[in-house]
Amino acid sequence: MIEHAPILAVVLPLFMAFLMPLIGILAERYKIKYLREIIAIGVMAIVFLITVTMALDVWAGEVVVYKLGGWSPPWGIVLTVDALSIQMALMISGLGTLVMIYSAAYMSRDNGLSQFYTLSLLVMTGMLGIVLTGDFFNFFVFLEIMSFSSYALVAFRRDAKAIEASVKYLFLNSLGASFILLSIVMLYGSVGTLNIADLAVKLASYQGAVVPSILVVALALFVTGIMIKVAMVPFHAWLADAFTAAPTAISALLAGPAAVVGIYWVARLPYLPFGTPIGIILIAFGFASMFFGVLMALMQRDFKRMLAYHVISQKGYMVLGIGLGTIGAAFGTQGGLFHLFNHSTYKALLFMGAGAVLYQAKTQKFDELGGLAKNMPLTALTFLIGALAISGIPPFNGFVSKYLIYLAGLQAGLPWITAVAVLVSALTLASFIKAFSSVFLGQRPTRLQATPEAPKLMLFAMAVMAALCVIVGLLPMLGFDIIGPAASATQNTAGYISQVLGGV
Amino acid sequence: MILSLNYVVAMLLISAGIYCLLAKKNLVKMLIGIVVMIDGVHLFLISLGYRAEGIVPIFNSEVAPSLPYFVSRAVDPLPQALVLTSIVINICTTALALSLCIYAYKHYGTLDPSKIKELKE
Numbered sequence: 001m002i003e004h005a006p007i008l009a010v011v012l013p014l015f016m017a018f019l020m021p022l023i024g025i026l027a028e029r030y031k032i033k034y035l036r037e038i039i040a041i042g043v044m045a046i047v048f049l050i051t052v053t054m055a056l057d058v059w060a061g062e063v064v065v066y067k068l069g070g071w072s073p074p075w076g077i078v079l080t081v082d083a084l085s086i087q088m089a090l091m092i093s094g095l096g097t098l099v100m101i102y103s104a105a106y107m108s109r110d111n112g113l114s115q116f117y118t119l120s121l122l123v124m125t126g127m128l129g130i131v132l133t134g135d136f137f138n139f140f141v142f143l144e145i146m147s148f149s150s151y152a153l154v155a156f157r158r159d160a161k162a163i164e165a166s167v168k169y170l171f172l173n174s175l176g177a178s179f180i181l182l183s184i185v186m187l188y189g190s191v192g193t194l195n196i197a198d199l200a201v202k203l204a205s206y207q208g209a210v211v212p213s214i215l216v217v218a219l220a221l222f223v224t225g226i227m228i229k230v231a232m233v234p235f236h237a238w239l240a241d242a243f244t245a246a247p248t249a250i251s252a253l254l255a256g257p258a259a260v261v262g263i264y265w266v267a268r269l270p271y272l273p274f275g276t277p278i279g280i281i282l283i284a285f286g287f288a289s290m291f292f293g294v295l296m297a298l299m300q301r302d303f304k305r306m307l308a309y310h311v312i313s314q315k316g317y318m319v320l321g322i323g324l325g326t327i328g329a330a331f332g333t334q335g336g337l338f339h340l341f342n343h344s345t346y347k348a349l350l351f352m353g354a355g356a357v358l359y360q361a362k363t364q365k366f367d368e369l370g371g372l373a374k375n376m377p378l379t380a381l382t383f384l385i386g387a388l389a390i391s392g393i394p395p396f397n398g399f400v401s402k403y404l405i406y407l408a409g410l411q412a413g414l415p416w417i418t419a420v421a422v423l424v425s426a427l428t429l430a431s432f433i434k435a436f437s438s439v440f441l442g443q444r445p446t447r448l449q450a451t452p453e454a455p456k457l458m459l460f461a462m463a464v465m466a467a468l469c470v471i472v473g474l475l476p477m478l479g480f481d482i483i484g485p486a487a488s489a490t491q492n493t494a495g496y497i498s499q500v501l502g503g504v
Numbered sequence: 505m506i507l508s509l510n511y512v513v514a515m516l517l518i519s520a521g522i523y524c525l526l527a528k529k530n531l532v533k534m535l536i537g538i539v540v541m542i543d544g545v546h547l548f549l550i551s552l553g554y555r556a557e558g559i560v561p562i563f564n565s566e567v568a569p570s571l572p573y574f575v576s577r578a579v580d581p582l583p584q585a586l587v588l589t590s591i592v593i594n595i596c597t598t599a600l601a602l603s604l605c606i607y608a609y610k611h612y613g614t615l616d617p618s619k620i621k622e623l624k625e
Contacts, residue, residue, distance in 0.1 A: 137586055144593045148600055155604060160611035164620050167604050171534060174597055175525065178542050181590060182518070185549045188583075241623050 001057045002050065006066040006079040009050045009089065010129045016043045017121035024114030037104035040117045044100050044124065048093035051086065058086045059485050063499035065134070073134070073500055074198035080134030080500050083485035087337065088131040088264045090482070091344055092257045096124050098461045099256065102352050103249035105457035106359060110247070116156060122149040123253065130261050134500060136184050136194045136273070143180065143229075146261065147173050150254060154246040165245035169238045176228030176235075183221035187273075190214050197500035199273035200493060219274055223281060226269065230262035232285040232319060233292050236312050240296075243308035244364075248355025251304060255311050256348030263318050263340045267333070270326040271493045282323030283417070290316030291420060294427045298434075303354045303364040306435060307347070310390065313424065314343045320417070321405040325487075329411035334487040335404030338479055342397040342472065346389040349465035353383035356454035356462070357439060366435070371444025375451040378459050380440040382466040387436055389469045391429035397472035400479065510551035517544030531605045531615045535598065542594050546587050553583035 002008065020036060027035035057064060064081040067073070081089070100120065107116055126146025133139050151173070155166035188194055190212060191202045203215070224235075231239035243251045270278055293313030300306035321336030356379045357372060358364045373380040389396035392403075402425060409418030453459070472479045489496070521541025525534050558579035560567050568574035605615060612620050 137589075141589060141593065144597070148596055151600055151604075155607070158607055160622055163604060163607045163611055164623055167531065167601075167608055167617070167620070170597070170601050170604060171525070171531075171538070174538050174601070175522075175541075178538070178545060181542070182545045182548070185545060185552070185586075188549075188586075189552045194582075244623060 001053050001064070004066070005050050005054045006064060006081055006132055007068065009047050009054075009093070010079070010125060010132060012047055012050075013043055013121040013128070014125040016040070017118045017125060020118040020121065021114045024117075034104065036113055036117050037100070040121060041097060041100045041104065043121065044093060044097040047124070047128070048090070048097055051089045051093050054081055055086045055090060058083055063496060065500055074193050074195035077138055078134040078195065078500065079132045080197070080496070081132055082496055082499075083489035084264070084267060084337075084487075085131045087341070087482050087486040088260050089128055091260050091341060092124065092127045092131065095256045095344055095348055096127075096253070098464055099249060099253045099348065102252065102355070102458055102461040103247075105455040106249045106355055107247065108455075110157070112156075116153070119149045119153045119156075120250075120253065122146075123153065123258065127257055127261050131264050134196050136187065136196055136199065138194075140177070140181055140184055143261075144177060146258070147177060147229075150242075150250075150258065153250045153253075154242045156247055156250065161245040165238075165241040169242040172228060172235065172238045176225040178225075179221040179228075180225035183218045183225065186214055186218040186221070190218075195500070196273045197497045200497055201501070203273055219278070222274075223269065223278065226262060226265050227285060230259075230266060230315055230319065231289075231312055232316070233289040233312065236289065236293070239312060240305055240308040243311065243351075244302060244305045248304065248351055248358055251308075252348045252351035252355065255307070255351050256344040259311065259315060259347075260340060260344060263315065263322075263336070266319055267322050267337060267490050270322070271490055272496060277326060279323045279326030282319050282326070284323075286316045286318070286320030286323055287417065287420070288316070289313065290320060290424050294424045294431065298427060298431045301366050303357065303366060303369070303435065303439065304351070306431065307350055307354060310350075310428065310431070311347060313428065314339070314347065314390065317402065317405055317421065317424075318343065320421070321401075321408055324405070324408040324412045324414075324417070325491075327412050329408035331404045331411060332408035333490055334480075334483055335401055335408050337486050337490075338404060338483045339398075339401035341479060341483065342389065342401050342469070345465050345468045345472075346386040346396075346398060349382060349386040349462055349469065350390065352458065352462045352465065353379055353386060356458050359458070360451045360454060361448055366438040368445065369439045369448070370442045371440070372448065372451060373440040374444070375448070376440075376453050379454050379462070380436075382459075382462040383440070384436060385466040385469055387432040389473065391432055392425045393429070395470070395473045397469050397476075397479070399473060400476040510554070511548060514544045514548035514551065517541065517547060520544075529616050529618060531608060531617060532602075534617070535601050535605065538601075539594065539598055542590070546590060546594075549583050549590070550587045553580040555579045 023036055066079040068077045123146055126142045129142030151166050151170045154169055155162045193199055228235040289312050293309050293316055297306050297309035318336045318339050321332045325332030389398040392398045406418045518541050521537045524537030528534050559577045561578040561581045563574050
């Protein structure tokens with residue numbers, strides 16, 4: 001591992017983000033094509049390599065603690081990287097690279113690309129910061145960096161729909177963020193520390209005794225804030241609009257990597273720093289989202305809107321799995337985290353497919369599309385792989401993780417949850433059969449006769465994603481090598497605390 | 505007594521902000537609700553660091569003659585740092601939200617969120 005690897009992973013995209021306007025001016029003056037794109041892709045690739053070097057150390061059983069400015073915890077700000085963080089960081093930087101490659105082609109017709117790459121890299125900074133930080137207030141700051149860069153990205157094209165979606169996204173998520181801030185403030189006021197490991201130690205001292213009501217309020221506010229960010233069912237309204245109206249590269253970015261961040265906190269929540277049994281709450285949210293998400297997806301006639309509702313439904317699976325993990329189902333946490341990994345690959349793939357169709361056919365309404373398999377065979381093939389993976393059909397990766405979640409339902413003694421999860425899976429398949437047949441099969445409107453295949457860069461990103469879906473589906477042990485340490489690190493709070501505070 | 509009054513006012517501001525966000529039918533007024541609410545949180549946060557007759561939290565002979573005196577009188581500097589950060593973040597959100605409101609008014613000719621609904625079919 002490079003000595004300063006954790007901070008480099010956060011700071012590199014941050015600085016490059018603010019250099020982007022300058023690079024844009026240079027690119028225009030000297031007529032260098034694709035300079036911004038190459039630099040953005042390069043930055044993400046370097047960040048990915050940095051996280052890989054960290055991953056090797058973390059999987060050897062170490063919690064990497066990086067002290068900012070040399071101040072040791074609990075006083076200074078620390079970056080702590082355990083196996084759960086590293087899973088998230090690997091996914092964010094790896095998928096981030098692919099999304100950047102995709103946007104190089106997808107955004108090529110737009111103006112203001114310097115701003116686009118500035119904002120995209122800021123989103124990456126925020127996400128990497130959230131998963132790597134070990135400080136509670138720092139988490140809030142990175143959360144806000146990520147959030148308002150994504151508000152601006154959703155509104156990037158500034159047409160009526162994008163503005164409407166962004167307004168909704170901003171208002172709801174600002175409310176969520178201020179709940180999280182209030183919760184952090186209450187925790188600081190009652191416990192007097194902001195380091196996550198230290199908070200966990202001090203909150204654990206209440207165990208058995210009567211918990212002060214302010215801590216209950218803080219927990220409630222925090223859960224509400226996180227659930228708004230994850231878009232669980234009562235708070236889901238912003239997600240469908242934002243994903244429909246945003247440029248598709250951004251939808252893929254938000255559906256793949258950005259989903260990671262919310263689930264990261266859902267996975268941390270029952271263990272660090274609160275250490276409270278909130279499994280039932282998670283199961284309830286997850287169950288409702290899984291079920292209602294797919295029902296709403298079935299009714300949609302807009303390509304991207306349908307995918308957006310499936311995001312809600314699939315996140316429901318993850319939250320459900322993690323919730324089941326807290327009430328004694330050993331496979332639950334593994335299933336939830338593995339599903340997150342798989343979902344990020346195939347959902348980004350599906351959005352990229354929808355984006356390719358939108359890019360070439362200029363519409364995303366099912367009624368106006370059809371018969372595109374002849375024109376775009378590779379797009380159709382990769383989309384089909386994604387669609388089968390999301391429906392949990394073997395041998396694709398969605399099957400493995402969904403199977404784990406079914407098993408977790410049985411382990412927890414709640415077979416009816418497993419039954420509903422299987423039913424939701426079948427409904428997902430139904431909805432994707434409808435989508436696939438109305439976009440790629442059937443009668444081709446005359447307007448679409450001459451539709452060309454998607455650009456090569458888009459196809460490259462989609463092919464890598466599709467290959468990941470197949471490889472992880474055929475060789476699930478590859479996935480478990482990443483997920484196994486992450487799942488056990490999630491539950492190993494004592495190890496985390498002793499390694500972070502051990503130097504004191 | 506003064507301390508608890510701060511907390512009460514902070515919570516009142518937060519409640520007023522949430523009420524405004526939920527009840528008003530105008531994007532700018534809703535934004536004001538959010539800002540009032542976050543300012544309530546800021547007031548709450550900064551009050552946590554308050555100490556009657558506190559001194560600057562810099563330990564040298566001019567400010568505090570002895571360590572026990574320093575410990576008993578120095579204010580907690582952390583909330584001030586946090587609240588500054590949070591205020592900056594809040595300004596960014598407000599600026600972005602206002603610019604979105606301007607665009608929304610250009611496109612729809614209204615700021616009523618119930619009338620801005622082109623996305624729902």
